[in-house]
Structures are given as structure tokens and as C-alpha cells.
Amino acid sequence: MARRQIPVIVLAGFLGSGKTTLLNHLLAHSGGSRIGVVVNDFGSIEIDALSVAGQVDSMVSLGNGCLCCAVDTSELDGFLERLARPAARIDVIVIEASGLAEPEELVRMILASDNESIVYGGLVEVVDAAEFGRTRERHPELDRHLGIADLVVLNKTDRVTDAEREDLEAVLAGLAPGTPVVASSHGRVDPELLFDRKPREDRLEAIRQLSFEDLAHEERDHAHDGQNGHEGHLHAAYESVEFVSDDPLHPRRFMEFLDHRPEGLYRIKGFVYFGVPGHRQKFALHAVGDFLRMYRSPWARSERRLTQLVMIGSGIDGSALRAGLEACRNEAPQDADDHSMWGVLRYTQG
Numbered sequence: 001m002a003r004r005q006i007p008v009i010v011l012a013g014f015l016g017s018g019k020t021t022l023l024n025h026l027l028a029h030s031g032g033s034r035i036g037v038v039v040n041d042f043g044s045i046e047i048d049a050l051s052v053a054g055q056v057d058s059m060v061s062l063g064n065g066c067l068c069c070a071v072d073t074s075e076l077d078g079f080l081e082r083l084a085r086p087a088a089r090i091d092v093i094v095i096e097a098s099g100l101a102e103p104e105e106l107v108r109m110i111l112a113s114d115n116e117s118i119v120y121g122g123l124v125e126v127v128d129a130a131e132f133g134r135t136r137e138r139h140p141e142l143d144r145h146l147g148i149a150d151l152v153v154l155n156k157t158d159r160v161t162d163a164e165r166e167d168l169e170a171v172l173a174g175l176a177p178g179t180p181v182v183a184s185s186h187g188r189v190d191p192e193l194l195f196d197r198k199p200r201e202d203r204l205e206a207i208r209q210l211s212f213e214d215l216a217h218e219e220r221d222h223a224h225d226g227q228n229g230h231e232g233h234l235h236a237a238y239e240s241v242e243f244v245s246d247d248p249l250h251p252r253r254f255m256e257f258l259d260h261r262p263e264g265l266y267r268i269k270g271f272v273y274f275g276v277p278g279h280r281q282k283f284a285l286h287a288v289g290d291f292l293r294m295y296r297s298p299w300a301r302s303e304r305r306l307t308q309l310v311m312i313g314s315g316i317d318g319s320a321l322r323a324g325l326e327a328c329r330n331e332a333p334q335d336a337d338d339h340s341m342w343g344v345l346r347y348t349q350g
């Protein structure tokens, strides 16, 4: 009897649109389906991988790699093979692309895979309702991503009015004609929408036809201009800066740093340790554009108390950012009083 093929779904969307949140929702509401996950962080600190670990049946993390720019498909194939082995008993595989990946390339790689245990299961494009206009202005290529999506999740609808949401839905209907658009907040979509959906054959065919010819073209182009092949990709214009500290951060100095973050610094994620008495928990931090939130949770018993941040932006000065954070180190957190945490707590949930 032929083995059932495992659908592989690509979860894409610009930086901070809510992919990890949606993935965690799927993992928590999978209704018994076993989900294998491939996470592709932009930056070598695996914040996304850490955020989904613990909930997932089987996961591979690509860490600091640009999945969409892999020269051949063998690397991804290796990961898919691991997840698709019968012993893992996985029902569906979700690839969470980094917020700067080119989804078309990923789809192409899955379609080109020799692995007979898997089948391409569609592209889900997550859109940040609150940032959509700004993101699209800076990155017109998002229109193209929407055009090849099988399902569009209009996320963060809690951050827009009903009228704004309706306008966005009309814009999306124009950019992705015939593609279902599901409005959500905090990625709460019905998992059935993803797992049982069949990708649209016509679009699939178009991507499939592109593949070999296009790849050959790309190779020629790269050879011609001597570049590494990332130009034209969304992430070519972005860089990521990482910061790790075993010393606690001074809450007031850190909030000042955040208040003065440069405009090009579009995304910050990670977690912070302040070590101030009464506030020694882990503060997960997310900033997208002007928006900033922290979420407080206990550390796992064996978890090292530290701060790990990834900052992603264009035209940012990495060494200035790092210096700014270095200046936030606080060797005497036990001396900091409750007041010093006020600025942090204003942005904290939980």
C-alpha cells in the first residue's frame, strides 16, 4: 500500500507579522495531529526556535541560514527526511520561514524535493494588519508574495478598527484574487484551514515551471555580477545584530535605549534578565516598528539567567546598537529599587 504523503506547509510573512504566534497556536490546537516544524531564524540566536520548543512533536532549526537562498535543495531535503521518517509519526510539517525569506524560493525547493514521503501543502502568508501599509511601501515585493499565497492570514486585527480591517481585506482581495483571507488576532485561526487545504494547482504549476530555467538564470546572474545571490531578496537590505549578556540589564537604562532606537531598527526580539528583586523573571521582548511589548514568565529551573536579543533593521549601525546595550549592563541589580522597573512594567503583560 502506498504511504500517505505528509503535507509540507510554508508559513511566511514579513518580520513580526505573527508567524511564531500562529505556529504556537497550531501546536497548541492540533487536535492530536502531530506537527513537525522547521524554523529558520534570521540571525544566529535562535529566538524563534526557542519560542516553539517544548510544544512541538519534532523540530529542526536551521539557525542562522538563509533557507530561501540555499544553492541546492539537499539541506532542506535532509531536514524533511528526518521529520518524515515513519518513526516520527508526523502528520504535517510546517516550515516557518524567517521574516525576510522569499517564499517563492521555498515553495520551489519543496516542489523540487525527491522525497516521496512529502508533498507540498501550500503557502500561508501572515500579514500584520497594523503595519501592512508601511511594510508594503518599503517592500513592494510583498504584493508578489501575496499573489502566490494559498491562504492569507490578516493578523493583529485587534490593532485596527473594523473599518480599517475592511479596507485591508479589500486591498488583499485585489492582490490575491480568489485566495481566502482569514482575519485573526494572536494567530488564532482554525488549524483545519491549514492542514486540509490543498494548494491551488494553477499557481503550483506556474512555480513548478519556473524552477529549473529560473535557477539556471539565477546562477548565471550571480556568476555575472560576482555576488552571493542575495541581491533582490528582501533580506539583502537588512542586517541583524545580536546581543548576549550574562549581566542583568539596568531597567531604566534599557528603556532609554529602546525609547531612542533608530528608525531603521524594525524588529527586536528575545528576552531580558533584569535581576531586580521581585522582578527576576524572564521578560520576553517583541518590538515591531513602534510597537513594543514584554511578556513576563518564570525561568525554567535549569535555564541560565541571561539576556539574548536579536535586532533586525536596515541602515542600522550595529556597533552603536551594541555599545548602547553594553551601557545597560548592571552589575548591582540587587540595589535597584522597584521604581526602576516602572518603565518596563508599562509595556509588560503577565
Ligand SMILES: Nc1nc2c(ncn2[C@@H]2O[C@H](COP(=O)(O)OP(=O)(O)OP(=O)(O)O)[C@@H](O)[C@H]2O)c(=O)[nH]1
Residues within 6 Å of the ligand: 013, 014, 015, 016, 017, 018, 019, 020, 021, 022, 048, 098, 099, 100, 155, 156, 157, 158, 159, 184, 185, 186, 187, 267, 269, 285, 286, 287, 288, 293
Ligand atoms: N496585538 C497583537 N499582537 C500580536 C498578534 N500576533 C502576534 N502578536 C505579537 O507580535 C509580536 C511578533 O509576533 P511573532 O509571532 O514573534 O512574529 P514573527 O512573524 O514570528 O516574527 P519574526 O520571526 O521576527 O519574523 C509578538 O509580540 C506577538 O505577541 C496579534 O494578533 N495582535
